[in-house]
Amino acid sequence: MNPSRPLPDLAALAAQLRLMACAMAAALLEALGARSLAAALRRQMARELAEMERLATGVVVLAALRLLPPPPPETGAQRSRPSGAPRGFARVAGDANAMRAMQRKLFPRRGGLVARLRRFDAVLDDVAAHAARLARHVERIPPAFRLVAVAPPAWALRLQVDAVATFASDTS
DSSP: OOOOOOOOHHHHHHHHHHHHHHHHHHHHHHTTTHHHHHHHHHHHHHHHHHHHHHHHHHHHHHHHHHHHHOOOOOOOOHHHOOOOOOOEEOOOOOOOHHHHHHHHHHSSSSSOHHHHHHHHHHHHHHHHHHHHHHHHHHTOOOOOOOOOOOOHHHHHHHHHHHHHHHHHHHHO
């Protein structure tokens, strides 16, 4: 074993081998005349590939986050409730569209299954280069916040509770 070469990632290698075996089985089924079975196997491969692309996107984004400078420390004023929000409410992150955008940048849906497999292999072969390319996109993602009730005062919820209580007690 040559110590200068890094060991391959076993999970990535297993995923690549599984998809290659399925591709060979689909080609064999088509050569034997079982086109419907080959098409079903290719659809299954497309679903598995989409799942593996989502997983690989997460890995590449995590690698890109390591390349970014650390965020500035939060002060007490930043952790307080947003301006204009009632007492007892806080903000939390709540958007997954940014990850979908990162997946579209890494794995565009152009080409057929073979082209997607090649792109998937290329991303897994050089995660660091793809992470460096994706880091500038990750850096520009605006925070997506929404309000949630943390400890709202009772008077703020009184109208909603009265409406539910009146509806729940109606037995007519």
